[in-house]
Amino acid sequence: MRAGLVGDAAITLQLLNERLKPKQDRSFLENAQQSLQRWRKMMAEAESRDDVPLKPQRVVKAFGDRMPVNAILASDSGQNTELAARHIDIKAGQDFAVSGSLASMACGLPYAIAGGIAFPGRPVFAVVGDGGLAMQLGEFSTAVRYKIPLKLLVIKNNMLNQIAWEQMMFLGNPQFACELQPIDFALTAEAMGGIGYSVTRPEDVNGVLDAAFAAEGPVIIEAVVDAYEPMLPPRMPDEYRKNMRTALRETPGRKEIEANLAREPLKTMMG
Incomplete structure (x- = not known):
């Protein structure tokens, strides 16, 4: 920054725009557009896979496609954040609440409840992980008590997956101490007075989501997904690749992870 400007943001930007001269070289824009097209193609391929175990991208995409134009969406912090950001297209009129530092686990459900209270009459949705x-979890009873029109999708892989992949990519360490005690979230929702659904197979995704979205009152949709599905960054530095190769030698589920990487090699090549 060369100079600080003080003023109304809209007016200041308008005045700045009037002084800008269009660039003749469009190479930067064209390269960015091409990268975006490749990225969207890769995301669409992941969203359409019919693999078993169920791929999280498939169910998150179908969940987002059903959200109405006035929806409020909240996510937690972890791989569920990436899934929501990558596979739900936020449209005009919708709002998306997420932790500003992307590091506050357990915020998704409280954010959704707050959205329902602050904006009565608007439908509320959340994408969260089983760890967060x-x-x-007890706060779901608050959503039931106040009749929040909440549809909550929990990505269940019985794992703190974001932490597991950080251990491997950032540190080169085998995944350890990230396993979670399995919870029946659908049954828990019903025990609190809400409604619960569970989906484990791709062919059941649409039917389960249709039933959940038609239900009144707070709903938990438990999606039991592939715990070994890689969720890698758009850019894969050489250091991350080296660390992963080292970590995978001793990581539980090595064969399953390597098979998933072989199925979608572009996940380690985006630049």
Whole structure:
């Protein structure tokens, strides 16, 4: 920054725009557009897979496609954040709440409840992980008590998956101490007075989501997904690749992870 400007943001930007001269070289824009097209193609391929175990991308995409134009969406912190950001297209009129530092686990359900209270009449949705939801699971009873029109999708892989992949990519360490005690979230929702659904197979995704979205009152949709599905960054530095190769030698589920990487090699090549 060369100079600080003080003023109304809209007016200041308008005045700045009037002084800008269009660039003749469009190479940067064209390269960015091409990268975006490749990225969207890769995301669409992941969203359409019919693999068993169920791929999380498939169910998150179908969940987002059903959200109405006035929806409020909240996510937790972890791989569920990436899934929501990558596979739900937020449209005009919708709002998306997420932790500002992307590091506050267990925020998804409270954010959704707050959205329902602050904006009565608007439907509320959440995409969370099983680790974060387990930390604040009792608050689902608050959503039931106040009749929040909440549809909550929990990505269940019985794993703190974001931490597991950080251990491997950032540190080169085998995944350890990230396993979670399995919870029946659908049954727990019903025990609190809400409604619960569970989906484990791709062919059941649409039917389960249709039933859940038609139900009145707070709903938990438990999606039991592939615990070994890689969720890698758009850019894969050489250091991360080296660390992963080292870590995978001793990581539980090595064969399954390597098979998933072989199925979608572009996940380690985006630049």
